[in-house]
Amino acid sequence: MRLSVAAVAIGVVGAAALAAGTIFLSRAHAESQIERGKYLVTLASCNDCHTPGFFLGKPDMSKYLGGSDVAFEIPGLGAFAGRNITPDEETGIGNWTDEQIATAITTGKRPDGRQLAPIMPYHAFSYMTKEDVAAIIAFLHSIPAVKHEVVGPFKPGEKNTLFTFRVLPPGETVAQAPK
Ligand code: HEC
Numbered sequence: 001m002r003l004s005v006a007a008v009a010i011g012v013v014g015a016a017a018l019a020a021g022t023i024f025l026s027r028a029h030a031e032s033q034i035e036r037g038k039y040l041v042t043l044a045s046c047n048d049c050h051t052p053g054f055f056l057g058k059p060d061m062s063k064y065l066g067g068s069d070v071a072f073e074i075p076g077l078g079a080f081a082g083r084n085i086t087p088d089e090e091t092g093i094g095n096w097t098d099e100q101i102a103t104a105i106t107t108g109k110r111p112d113g114r115q116l117a118p119i120m121p122y123h124a125f126s127y128m129t130k131e132d133v134a135a136i137i138a139f140l141h142s143i144p145a146v147k148h149e150v151v152g153p154f155k156p157g158e159k160n161t162l163f164t165f166r167v168l169p170p171g172e173t174v175a176q177a178p179k
Contacts, residue, residue: 037139039130041065044125049082052148058165066092066146070156071162072119079154079164080117088145101140102133117153 041047046065053060055070069083074080087094093101100111108115108122115121125133154160 033135033138034142036132037135037137040136041139046085049120050085063146063148065140065143066148067150069162071152071160071164072117073160073164073166074117074119075167076156077117077176078156078158079160079162080119081150081152082120083150084146084148085140086143087141088144090146091147091149092145093140094145100138101137105133105136152173
């Protein structure tokens with residue numbers, strides 16, 4: 001008899017602790033969605049391909065995620081620079097809905113129907129949980145809008161005005177580093 005009273009008491013205390021824990025966790029979660037997004041954006045290297053100067057060794061953090069100045073040339077497809085993904089309405093994604101941003105990140109489809117070049121790692125990002133995609137979007141909403149029009153994409157044969165990563169055929173001479 002005593003034992004079962006103790007067991008009930010422990011059960012009640014346990015349930016209370018669990019409830020408190022759940023409340024604590026959900027509150028912590030609500031407060032940290034943007035922080036979680038920042039963490040994911042940092043780990044997923046969005047900064048590398050979407051901040052100007054990064055590939056030239058001097059990322060311009062005053063234009064964080066404001067669009068790259070270095071393109072990737074993909075044989076047969078064209079040359080593509082990481083676009084402005086800040087909330088700027090004219091040159092960024094400020095006019096996109098959360099749904100449109102999520103679709104672009106996880107399927108590569110832009111609101112205008114164009115399929116993004118696969119150098120944007122949407123194939124990998126398609127494995128992200130809905131919560132993580134939502135956290136990334138919340139973080140993207142929270143960063144300063146940067147006015148910066150990314151040029152391109154350039155079609156094969158078109159004149160490209162950006163520094164560019166190019167895939168060369170085997171047998172080419174290694175280029176000298178600029179002094
Ligand atoms: C390896 C380079 C690379 C990485 C890493 C990368 N992106 Fe991209 N992203 C690109 C390129 C290049 C484009 C443009 C492709 C095109 O125009 O077809 C792009 C396009 C986009 C677009 C569409 C914007 C538009 O105006 O069309 C969004 C949104 C986007 N990226 C978000 C992200 C986010 C968020 C991350 C990190 C979770 C990320 N990208 C990581 C290279 C990258």
